[in-house]
Amino acid sequence: MKPLERRVLDALPATVFAVDLDGRITLLNRSPSRFGQQDGAPPLPGGGAAIGASIWETIGDAGVKDQVRQALATLSEGRAPTASWEFDVGSAGAGRTLLVQASVLEDSRALVGYVFVVSDTTTRHKESDMPARHGHKRRSEAIGDVSAGVAQELRSPLFGISSAAQLLRFRVKDDPIVEKNVGRILREVERLNSVVAALLEYGRPTPLQLQPGDPDVVWDGVLEKQRGSMESRVLHLDRARAEPPVSCSIDAQQLAEVFLNVLGNAVDAAPEGGKLSLKSSLAPDGTWHCRLHNDGPAIPTDVLPRVFELFFSTKGATGIGLSLSRRIVEGHGGTLSLESTPAQGTAATIVLPPA
Numbered sequence: 619m620k621p622l623e624r625r626v627l628d629a630l631p632a633t634v635f636a637v638d639l640d641g642r643i644t645l646l647n648r649s650p651s652r653f654g655q656q657d658g659a660p661p662l663p664g665g666g667a668a669i670g671a672s673i674w675e676t677i678g679d680a681g682v683k684d685q686v687r688q689a690l691a692t693l694s695e696g697r698a699p700t701a702s703w704e705f706d707v708g709s710a711g712a713g714r715t716l717l718v719q720a721s722v723l724e725d726s727r728a729l730v731g732y733v734f735v736v737s738d739t740t741t742r743h744k745e746s747d748m749p750a751r752h753g754h755k756r757r758s759e760a761i762g763d764v765s766a767g768v769a770q771e772l773r774s775p776l777f778g779i780s781s782a783a784q785l786l787r788f789r790v791k792d793d794p795i796v797e798k799n800v801g802r803i804l805r806e807v808e809r810l811n812s813v814v815a816a817l818l819e820y821g822r823p824t825p826l827q828l829q830p831g832d833p834d835v836v837w838d839g840v841l842e843k844q845r846g847s848m849e850s851r852v853l854h855l856d857r858a859r860a861e862p863p864v865s866c867s868i869d870a871q872q873l874a875e876v877f878l879n880v881l882g883n884a885v886d887a888a889p890e891g892g893k894l895s896l897k898s899s900l901a902p903d904g905t906w907h908c909r910l911h912n913d914g915p916a917i918p919t920d921v922l923p924r925v926f927e928l929f930f931s932t933k934g935a936t937g938i939g940l941s942l943s944r945r946i947v948e949g950h951g952g953t954l955s956l957e958s959t960p961a962q963g964t965a966a967t968i969v970l971p972p973a
């Protein structure tokens with residue numbers, strides 16, 4: 619009977635091997651004859667691996683050899699504690715994607731070699747290629763990380779630009795040209811600051827705090843605040859509330875942001891003097907439905923599928939409103955959709971489940 623460590627190593631659905639500083643294989647978790655079989659352990663590139671064999675002779679592929687060399691250089695120079703990369707083996711379609719992770723092997727803090735773990739990530743890739751929910755989730759998480767990263771990077775330089783512009787305004791008084799341009803700089807900085815805030819919110823969303831509440835009451839607050847923007851465009855609002863009032867599990871603050879976004883879009887799109895209609899109702903299954911409709915030209919059919927994309931905007935805005943709103947509504951277990959036809963104008967529909 620082999621020792622437990624050996625059995626654990628052999629049971630792993632990955633190929634594990636160690637090499638010494640000369641690149642000689644010192645440990646291998648499966649007998650070489652089993653490599654490449656459909657038993658979960660991915661093949662070693664080139665095959666023919668055996669204890670004592672040189673890794674440089676074992677790996678046939680020049681590209682893989684090169685990547686191993688680079689990884690070992692990174693590890694031996696201490697530039698990173700681990701190195702990993704992926705590569706494809708086999709023919710396209712029938713091929714597999716292997717992930718190699720390498721780390722240093724130390725003995726009393728002295729470098730004695732390297733450990734490699736090769737795992738098969740083919741199925742994971744197939745999942746992320748599918749437009750299925752997990753793939754979608756992983757993609758949006760990645761976008762979220764990038765958004766938060768970019769926002770963090772922009773914060774300090776924006777602060778620097780705004781401080782420098784204010785100093786300039788203070789030092790060069792009574793020069794209308796300087797004053798006008800400093801004003802423009804500060805306005806742009808303010809606009810970028812709101813983009814940064816939206817990016818941060820997108821990248822690191824505030825967790826929802828759900829409590830029973832009536833979404834129509836949330837609408838009341840939003841409409842009250844936006845009365846000025848509707849009046850300035852001479853828009854007439856026709857409103858109907860759900861009867862009897864509905865109780866849903868809501869985060870009133872984040873839901874208000876959603877309503878503000880969809881209302882902002884409708885106000886922007888409606889022609890001056892046009893009509894908005896906001897109708898909420900209680901469906902027989904207990905869900906709350908709300909439809910905000912605006913007049914105006916329909917969204918072109920090639921644009922409509924893109925409106926929920928992050929950073930997609932046809933009005934030179936940030937293009938974050940609908941993607942953020944959809945995420946919040948879906949966090950409530952609801953849906954947010956947009957329909958647009960030349961005959962019927964554009965309508966945003968929000969559905970929320972009962973509390």
Ligand SMILES: Nc1ncnc2c1ncn2[C@@H]1O[C@H](COP(=O)(O)OP(=O)(O)OP(=O)(O)O)[C@@H](O)[C@H]1O
Nearest residue numbers: 883884887925931932933935936937938939940964
């Ligand atoms: N009610 C609407 N009528 C017509 N077009 C709309 C409507 N709502 C959204 N759109 C279209 O969808 C695009 C994306 O909307 P979204 O709210 O995500 O971004 P935005 O309004 O452009 O920018 P932001 O909301 O970040 O200020 C808009 O630029 C517009 O083209």
Ligand SMILES: [Mg+2]
Nearest residue numbers: 879883939940
């Ligand atoms: Mg918007």
